[in-house]
Amino acid sequence: MLKLDRTRIENGGFTLTANLEIPRGARVAVIGPSGAGKSTLIEAIAGFLPLTSGRVLWEGEDLTPRLPGKRPVAMLFQDGNLFPHLTAAQNVGLGLNPNLRLSDAEHALVAQALDRVGLKGMESRKPAALSGGQQSRVALARVLVQARDILLLDEPFAALGPALKAEMLDLVAELAQESGATLLMVSHDPNDARRIADQVVLVAEGEAHAPRATADLLDNPPPALKAYLG
Amino acid sequence: MARRAQPLSPAAGYGAAALVAALILGTLAAVAFSAEAGRGLSSADWAAVRFTLIQASLSALFSVALAVPVARALARRRFRGRSVLIALLGAPFILPVIVAILGLLAVFGRAGWVSDALALFGLEPFSIFGLHGVVLAHVFFNLPLATRLILQGWQEIPAERFRLAAQLDAGPRAMWQLLELPMLARVVPGALAVVFAICLSSFAVALTLGGGPRATTIELAIFQAFSFDFDLGRAALLSGLQLVLTALAATLALRAPVGEGFGTGLDRILRRWDGQSTLARSLDSFWIVFAGMFLLLPLLAVVLSGLPGVLSLPASVWQAALASILVAGASTLILLALALPMALAAALGRPLAMEIAGLLGLAASPLVIGTGLFILIYPIASPFALALPVTALVNAVMALPFALRILVPACRDVVARHCKLALTLDMRGWPFLRRVVLPRLRAQIGFAAGLAAALSMGDLGVIALFADPEVATLPLQVYRLMGAYQMQAAAGAALLLLVLSMGAFWILDRGGRWHAEA
Secondary structure (H helix, E strand, C coil): CEEEEEEEEEECCEEEEEEEEECCCCEEEEECCCCCCHHHHHHHHHCCCCCCEEEEEECCEECCCCCHHHCCEEEECCCCCCCCCCCHHHHHHCCCCCCCCCCHHHHHHHHHHHHHCCCCCCCCCCHHHCCHHHHHHHHHHHHHHHCCCEEEEECCCCCCCHHHHHHHHHHHHHHHHHHCCEEEEEECCHHHHHHHCCEEEEEECCEECCCEEHHHHHHCCCHHHHHHHC | CCCCCCCCCCHHHHHHHHHHHHHHHHHHHHHHHHCCHHHCCCHHHHHHHHHHHHHHHHHHHHHHHHHHHHHHHHHHCCCCCHHHHHHHCCHHHHCCHHHHHHHHHHHHCCCCHHHHHHHHCCCCCCCCCCHHHHHHHHHHHHHHHHHHHHHHHHHHCCHHHHHHHHHCCCCHHHHHHHHHHHHHHHHHHHHHHHHHHHHHCCCHHHHHHCCCCCCCCHHHHHHHHHHCCCCHHHHHHHHHHHHHHHHHHHHHHHHCCCCCCCCCCCCCCCCCCCCCCHHHHHHHHHHHHHHHHHHHHHHHHHHHHHHHHHCCCCHHHHHHHHHHHHHHHHHHHHHHHHHHHHHHHHHHCCHHHHHHHHHHHHHCCHHHHHHHHHHHHCCCCCHHHHHHHHHHHHHHHHHHHHHHHHHHHHHHHHHHHHHHHHHHCCCCCHHHHHHHHHHHCHHHHHHHHHHHHHHHHHCCCHHHHHCCCCCCCHHHHHHHHHHCCCHHHHHHHHHHHHHHHHHHHHHHHHHHHCCCCC
16 A cells, blocks of 8 residues: 655645555556646655655555665656667666666566567667657566556656557556556546546645545546546 | 755765865965065066966957958858868867967968068068967967857847848848847957957967067966076966966956857858848958968968978987877876766756866966975975876866866756656666766767867976976977977977877767767
């Protein structure tokens, strides 16, 4: 269980509070108007933004003092998920060892992950030689080898076309299902939430609300969400 | 707000900055304590101050006045070789001063091409020594810099303005008033200040073309107090004076809004509709040919006069060349060891502190640091034995401001782009440095290293203070050969020096970009 225990995050004059619990293995969409603090919430869980007060706990353990790389969290950003000077395999390998000293077993794991996301044979390509969708797949392969308990997505597929985005979201849902990871994804689009999320966290007016079942929330939106959905 | 997580600690950069500050301020303090304040300035000292100010003002004036038409011609003409010429404008920055001087002597000296041409008309030969020689050499070095600065001003006028002016059928006068004059009013003061500040601390030019009571700069006077009279008190007093002047000029130059001078995009061509008259065309052609000849003829002269001598160089020249290569290599390594951590610290933490530490290197003159180091080393060891290491160190500090200008923006970019991803992957410290920073900065590191190596290879400054007759770098050896009227050997050695400096720059800069990806 991921628990935000009376957390308060200040980010450049803007304050977000959250007091909520997300069950292990849940697939949660984080929805709300732009500027409401969706990314702030995700970045605080990942450890990029310091908490002013409160704690972030995973399975009862306090993550707050831990550095981003020491949390059980894998994260994909809006852009810059790959290092342009490294090959696809190296980018994936970073998920196993940031120094890229990989054992034979780890090399096999990298190849296996690339195979799983449908990039067999593209190990030695650099990002510039891959399409946007393929680049997303490399990043997902890395998430796969990282094998962290929590997967955070800050709209990594926003630049893809609608069909490709849907394809990626389905792949994410499958991978999360297989590994049992808890998924939190920021989204602008309620259809994304309906597509793969079973629960929704609404972020509005400086507060991240406790998760509710997706269909339930989207069909009977509270006023703040209604204003956003239009 | 609490501290954010960082993939690298800026501590190494703070350490490097502190080291640089300690070196510069420590040598200053040593100088200040040795200065005999009570003695006051002699009339010779005042003459040096006057000459320094006059030559710097004239150099700035001529460089900028000539740069305006050249920059205008380059801004509005497109021709074959334009981008080569613009790239060439960056070359004097890394050209060894002594090489340029030999080239200028061959073109403008008593026995040079211009004098030969004058003799055909029965006119007196032209002498390059004294004030006008010093100014000529400074214009040679700074006309290209001023041209680049002003060209940047022209390139920054938005294309829409030219379109609008063309639409309004603006003639040359209207163009001048509407677009060019306001831009120049903004750019020219900065260019003047930069050239003035550079010429203030001129040493090698004054050493070779000046001299005597009527053409001695303060830096040259420091050197003379040092090596002819061994009068440390006077050297220190003059150093203090030099420091005040350079600090004033540096503040002036910094206050003026001015681009970087080696910024990119200078060879972009704006679509222009004005200046199509025959007169404008021929004037522009004249200025482009003038600038090209002024830059290329002295270099051509170095190559032509050096070729016969280069195969029969005395052993002392090869020894000096080896010393120069070692000094340049060491200097480049020292520079990178200082500049990289400082640039990273600027990107991660305190940009201002790093900037100030880097600027100290601009304000302090090499001879002042050299004097201070001499005073500090003298009681402990023989400064002459340390001539080469000291030269490498001072050269690195002199190149530091330029290296920071090159590295800091790139470091910022790397940190901004890759910091978060690296942190989620727990790449911190050495893995981040080795896997992300160094590969991403390769081109900039190569460029900075190339500049540092070339500057150090060609530097004729501190080494003149410290060297005894047995030790010499190549530039010093060229100077000594000139002093001994062995012009053939001097020309050959100068050609070797030219090849070594440009080669060092080319190899390092290329090495950085080799297989580098966007």
